[in-house]
Amino acid sequence: MTLKEAQSIIDDLAREFNVSSPTVRFKRRRNGRAARRSDYDGSIPRINLAGWEVSVGAVLHEFAHHMHGAVGWEAHNIIFYWHLTEIIDYYFNGDFAKYPWEMEYKYGQKFFQQVLIPLWLEEVL
Numbered sequence: 001m002t003l004k005e006a007q008s009i010i011d012d013l014a015r016e017f018n019v020s021s022p023t024v025r026f027k028r029r030r031n032g033r034a035a036r037r038s039d040y041d042g043s044i045p046r047i048n049l050a051g052w053e054v055s056v057g058a059v060l061h062e063f064a065h066h067m068h069g070a071v072g073w074e075a076h077n078i079i080f081y082w083h084l085t086e087i088i089d090y091y092f093n094g095d096f097a098k099y100p101w102e103m104e105y106k107y108g109q110k111f112f113q114q115v116l117i118p119l120w121l122e123e124v125l
């Protein structure tokens with residue numbers, strides 16, 4: 001994905017959810033190689049993506065941090081995953097299985113299996 005494509009997804013999400021649009025950049029290590037993980041810097045606010053091969057999943061995940069307004073490992077709580085659910089609902093048109101849940105933290109994978117799938121099957125979502 002190019003930087004332009006990533007920024008255009010973010011701008012579209014920002015419009016849809018009526019929030020400001022964070023700047024996207026590709027994060028590099030000092031040796032010039034792509035960083036290992038994408039992250040969100042809430043103070044700027046900016047989404048740092050880990051290089052060209054970044055997935056849509058990483059873009060949506062980092063935008064969920066922007067909506068949640070919290071950062072750090074402990075920010076991956078149920079509120080974060082509800083924000084992510086709204087984003088996935090919009091981006092994948094309600095097909096929650098299209099999101100790469102296997103790249104999520106264990107808690108996120110549990111949320112998908114134990115909360116999202118049952119609600120989805122009951123057509124609550």
Ligand SMILES: [Zn+2]
Nearest residue numbers: 061062065076
């Ligand atoms: Zn995260």
